[in-house]
Amino acid sequence: MPGKTSTVGTARSYREEVVPASGAARQYDGFHHAFTTAERDAVYRAIFERRDVRRNFLPTPIPEHILKRVLTAAHHAGSVGFMQPWDFVVVSDRSTKRAVKRMFQKTNAEAATRYRGKRAALYRNLKLEGIEEAPINLGVTCSRQRGGPHVLGRSTVRDTDLYSTCCAIQNLWLAARAEGIGVGWVSILDHSALKRVLGVPKPVKVLAYLCLGYVSNFATRPDLETAGWRERIPLEHLIHYESWGNTVIERKGKR
Ligand SMILES: Cc1cc2nc3c(=O)[nH]c(=O)nc-3n(C[C@H](O)[C@H](O)[C@H](O)COP(=O)(O)O)c2cc1C
Incomplete structure (x- = not known):
């Protein structure tokens, strides 16, 4: 491979x-x-x-049976009321990718205006997608009406269908890593325009646009960490014992 x-x-x-x-x-x-x-x-x-991959994609195609394997991993995620709200739009067509890339460029240019000074310069240097380089692009959708009006477990938190779809994506991401396939999540896109390009019906939500392909290497750290954008938060800051605020860090501070 x-x-x-x-x-x-x-x-x-x-x-x-x-x-x-x-x-x-x-x-x-x-x-x-x-x-x-x-x-x-x-x-x-x-x-x-597992890494979010935006560079180092190889043009080598992903064999059909391997793509099927990672999609099967996604399809075996947990979902509220066993709703399985996801669908997968597999894109290999260059013109579709080009259209999505143009969409990204427009949205990203708008996003760049939100930063100032050094942060703006840093933002402009980040590579935030690998749409055209990746052999496969994947639209992941959430059919919010699937399963009818009363999906078990979903009456109080309506967004549990969205959470379920994210669980499917994480399964896919991990399975892909095991297969040596890099995955990059591109969220800097206008989702109504993306829906039109992918032909997704009105009531269905586009949840994610992913780029998949074999890669020359997997980075050992998140790209954003390497670029100096943000660091991983120590886990000790995030575990609260019994109630909010009671972290190891807080406990040490109280002594
Ligand atoms: C919901 C979601 C949306 C993301 N959108 C983008 C994106 O638009 N462009 C990008 O380069 N990375 C995107 N990422 C990747 C994150 O930047 C990445 O997960 C994070 O920096 C940690 O790096 P790692 O995934 O390699 O551990 C997204 C990740 C998630 C989970």
């Missing part, structure tokens, strides 16, 4: 913090229904080495 095996840097250190490296001598240490050590490591590897 194309593409080099990634050199794991930061991803590895995160992984080893959570999941100690497995070795031949290491015994299976899971509870009753846990995966074997090797299987569990593979799951964590997909999680920690």
Whole structure:
């Protein structure tokens, strides 16, 4: 298969913090229904080495059966009331991609005006899509009416259909990583225009536009981190024990 095996840097250190490296001598240490050590490591590897990819796409086509496999992974996500609100529009046509790229350029130029000074310069240098380079583009939609007016579990939080579709996308993203396929999520698009280009019916919501393809390498850190845009927040700041505000950091501060 194309593409080099990634050199794991930061991803590895995160992984080893959570999941100690497995070795031949290491015994299976899971509870009753846990995966074997090797299987569990593979799951964590997909999680920690998943990246949003906007560059380094190779033109190599994704074989039909492999694309089907990652779409099947998406289709096996959890969904509210088993609603399965997603559909997938697979795009390989160059003219469609070109139209979407133009749409991105327009929206991105507008987005760039929201920043000033150094931040504006930094924003303009970011690569935020790989629409034309990726062999496959994928529109992921959410049919909000699927399952009728009373979907089990959805009466109070209407947006659970959208959450479900995001779960499907995350499944796809992880499965793609395991297949050596990079995925980039492009959200800087006018979704009503995107709907027209993809021929999506009116009541159906376009939730995501993804770029998929084999890549020459997977970065070890998020592109935005490398570019100095934003850093990963330490997890200790985000875990609240029993009630909001009671984090390890807060506890230390109180002593
Ligand atoms: C809902 C969503 C929308 C995103 N939209 C864009 C986008 O328009 N352009 C882009 O370059 N990256 C986009 N990303 C990717 C994020 O920038 C990326 O996930 C984040 O920087 C962390 O990097 P990582 O995914 O490689 O861990 C999006 C990600 C999500 C989950």
